Amino acid sequence: MRTFLWKDHGRVHLYPDPESLASGATEHLVQILRTGLAQAPRFHWVLAGGKTPAACYRQMTRETLDWSRLDLSLGDERCLPAGHPERNDTLIRNTLLQAEGPRLAHFEPMRAEWGAEVASAHHAKVLETLGPIDLVMLGMGEDGHTASLFPGHASLSSQAPVVPEFSAPKPPPERISLGLTLLQKARQRVFLVSGESKRAILQALDRGQxxxxxLVxxxxxxxxxxxxFECQ
Incomplete structure (x- = not known):
């Protein structure tokens, strides 16, 4: 593993493979959670979907934390029926929340089965009860999207805390996402990026695009x- 500063983007923690990346990220996340819980009565952690986050969640089930003081929510969700295997909340329940300790956490899913517009308005009210985001976990798509904020889409320029998306480039087209302004206010951000298909976007970021x-x-x-991108 190698750690170094990356211009205006923060710190890079470079790992040889996705497995060691997940282990390193888990260790980092646990440290953030323990520090946060030592400093405040509750901690709001926004979760991501995807294979690498899932690997982190499985590892975190073995960690000893005061899970009952954690508020868990999502960065985005697909508008699919409740319980659908491609929903992010299904992934969370099948990994992190399978363990006895993490089940004590307070988990607020996005009600995506209600449709993007109604569910976005509802989740914005939910977030008001949870308070500021202490930590957000984010992935990155091959087009540079994060959560469900896609390049050139109107949702990216919205000032709303939660935004509906009606034309995602991959199915399902209808989704819900935390808005850019809310992600920018998060106290800490962790990005998980793996695979050769992501290299071009990392190069673009390095060039100032x-x-x-x-933007988050x-x-x-x-x-x-x-x-x-150094490893070509």
Whole structure:
């Protein structure tokens, strides 16, 4: 593993493969959670979907934390029926919330089965009860999107805390996402990026281009060798 500063983007933690990346990210996340819980009565952690986050969640089930003081929510969700295997909340329940300790946490899913517009308005009210985001975990798509904020889409320029998306480039087209302004206010950000298909976007970020993932603010980037542009 190698750690170094990356211009205006924060710190890169470079790992040889997705497995070691997930282990390193888990260790980092646990440290943030323990520090946060030592400093405040509650901690709001926004979760991501995807294979690498899922690997982190499975590892975190073995960690000893005061889970009952954690508020968990999502960065985005697909508008699919409740319980659908491609929903992010299904992934959370099948990994992190399978363990006895994490089940004590307060988890607020996005009610995506209600449709993007209604569910976005509802989740904005939910977030008011949870308070500021202490930590957000984010992935990155091959087009540079993060959460469900896609390049050139109207939702990217919205000032709303939660935004509906009606034309995502991959199915399902209808989704819900935390808005850019809310992600920018998060106290800490962790990005998980793996695979050669992500390298071009990381290169674009390094050259000063700003796809959605580059607009949310600096953070800790956990990247594997296949994705990092130095390794060609």
């Amino acid at each position: 700003c796809p959605p993932v580059g 603010g600096a953070g800790d980037w956990f990247i594997d060798q296949d994705a990092w």
